[in-house]
Amino acid sequence: MPLRILADLGQLKQIRSYVTQTATALGARAEVLEDLRLAVDEAAINILTHGYGGCGRIELEVAAAGKDLVVTLRDEAPAFDPTLAPPAELRLPGERDAAGGFGVYLMHSGMDEITHQPLEDGNELTMIKRDAIAGG
Amino acid sequence: MSQDLEIGMSREDGDKAVTVMRLKGSLDANTQSELEDKAREAVSAGAEYLILDMSAVEYLGSAGMRAIHAVANLLSPEDPSMRSAYLKVFNPSPAAEKVFKTLGFDSFIDIHENIDEAIAAL
Numbered sequence: 001m002p003l004r005i006l007a008d009l010g011q012l013k014q015i016r017s018y019v020t021q022t023a024t025a026l027g028a029r030a031e032v033l034e035d036l037r038l039a040v041d042e043a044a045i046n047i048l049t050h051g052y053g054g055c056g057r058i059e060l061e062v063a064a065a066g067k068d069l070v071v072t073l074r075d076e077a078p079a080f081d082p083t084l085a086p087p088a089e090l091r092l093p094g095e096r097d098a099a100g101g102f103g104v105y106l107m108h109s110g111m112d113e114i115t116h117q118p119l120e121d122g123n124e125l126t127m128i129k130r131d132a133i134a135g136g
Numbered sequence: 137m138s139q140d141l142e143i144g145m146s147r148e149d150g151d152k153a154v155t156v157m158r159l160k161g162s163l164d165a166n167t168q169s170e171l172e173d174k175a176r177e178a179v180s181a182g183a184e185y186l187i188l189d190m191s192a193v194e195y196l197g198s199a200g201m202r203a204i205h206a207v208a209n210l211l212s213p214e215d216p217s218m219r220s221a222y223l224k225v226f227n228p229s230p231a232a233e234k235v236f237k238t239l240g241f242d243s244f245i246d247i248h249e250n251i252d253e254a255i256a257a258l
Binding site (some may be wrong): 009010012013016034036038041042045047100102105106109 | 140162164165166194197198199201202230231234235236239
């Protein structure tokens with residue numbers, strides 16, 4: 001069952017808990033849970049901060065497709081495609097500039113496929129983790 | 137103040153002004169300012185070196201790493217070196233260590249096994 005939530009950054013922990021519980025119930029291997037939590041957390045932050053500017057509705061679904069796990073986030077924010085964000089510049093943090101691009105980098109490093117689909121009144125972000133189901 | 141991150145503070149005896157910050161919980165976009173605020177308090181109180189105990193960090197996201205970056209800069213605003221001499225980390229949880237290394241922060245901030253090793257490296 002999807003999680004539908006009116007969220008701000010204060011709900012990130014609840015969103016991560018939903019991912020962990022749902023993926024575990026679907027049979028996800030323990031070692032992929034952190035990648036899933038990270039990717040969803042960073043995606044939700046993007047939606048809340050860049051899409052809504054703070055607070056808005058998010059629908060989150062975690063589903064199994066064979067041995068893969070498919071995570072879908074839908075929102076009602078203006079169009080925003082994180083997959084088009086510039087590649088992370090992993091400059092050494094010792095530089096004075098504020099570090100940037102880490103969130104999108106973590107999303108891509110932990111997931112095998114990320115696609116963005118603009119909706120009539122929002123966005124749909126789909127992230128796939130291959131071979132995530134134990135013994136599936 | 138959220139309930140998601142607890143930060144315990146203690147000063148270490150010795151020649152150097154070292155403060156240990158013991159983080160427990162989630163260091164994410166919702167709590168990053170708490171780490172930065174506590175670090176500023178410690179520096180205002182005279183701390184020159186900070187050591188982060190990350191053994192009880194259940195979740196570390198990119199916002200948490202930006203906070204750690206900000207703390208490193210806070211401790212050495214004039215130091216252009218690429219390796220922090222003033223901020224050390226010890227015994228990170230597997231979740232924290234994974235993010236630390238994925239983003240390459242271990243090339244900038246030393247990760248130690250325990251507090252004694254971290255203090256000795258200052």
